[in-house]
Amino acid sequence: MSYRTALSVVLADVVAPTAEQAVREGRFPRDAVSALGRAGLLGLTVSSGSGGGGLELPEAVDVVARTARVCPATAAVLASHFAAVAAIESCGGSWVREEVAAGRHLVGLALREGGSDGPEQGDPYGRSSSVAARFADVVALRGRKRQVVAAGEADSYLWSSRPLAGPDGLTLWVVPARAPELFVPARPGGGGPRGSGTSTLYADPVLVPADVMLGRDGGGLDVLLRRVRPWLLELEAAVDGALPGSVAGAVGPGGEEPRSGPDVLRPEGGELRPAPAA
Structure with missing residues (x-):
């Protein structure tokens, strides 16, 4: 067929x-x-x-x-x-x-970020504010990704961070949805077609095996x-x-999802829930 x-x-x-x-x-x-x-x-x-x-x-x-x-x-x-x-x-x-x-x-894409770092704000191909630190065979990923389609629904996410070594470039990771400390908001923000599960992902931090790195460090x-x-x-x-009508109409000005709280990793008083493993 x-x-x-x-x-x-x-x-x-x-x-x-x-x-x-x-x-x-x-x-x-x-x-x-x-x-x-x-x-x-x-x-x-x-x-x-x-x-x-x-x-x-x-x-x-x-x-x-x-x-x-x-x-x-x-x-x-x-x-x-x-x-x-x-x-x-x-x-x-x-x-x-x-x-x-x-x-x-x-698989979902967890690339876009939001912050106050100037013109690259929200640019998935710019400098990342997500960080990675390696401890033996484990890597701790910390950051926030916005406008993630199928957030809390996908089985894994393509995640970008700063490299482990050196200040330049990006490193990609395939992060399992079941990884501990991977969260989506209990009341997710908007963005994307209704029903697409578009929301924010928080890593606070997420611990993953070092071998989930995709490609070489800094080559993302x-x-x-x-x-x-x-x-x-x-x-x-x-x-x-x-x-x-354009799907982009479901997203806020500048392609950003509507905000409901401060632009911080874990909003004060905000409720988070683990991203369920599919």
């Missing part, structure tokens, strides 16, 4: 019947994501050698655009997932590739510019282009 035929079946049987509920109630389209995984569509762009579909950006854009016409929330989740998988594929060797290929694993910016940004631009355009 071709990926287009498989997608048509999932859209008709699973995505369409739950799309209105996702918009009306803001409910994450878990059934749709699971069905897409079973149909091989989450692993569409994983290399065939790792058990995936072995396809590329044009096919991913096609899947996202067709899905957006039925359920914008599901399309936004797919766009983020495919962009994250592009980074994982470019580096190779990640523990998560086979899980994605098997349709059991959803090249991966983001060469792979993630081109993919994300086309995938997000596919979401927007399939809708009567």
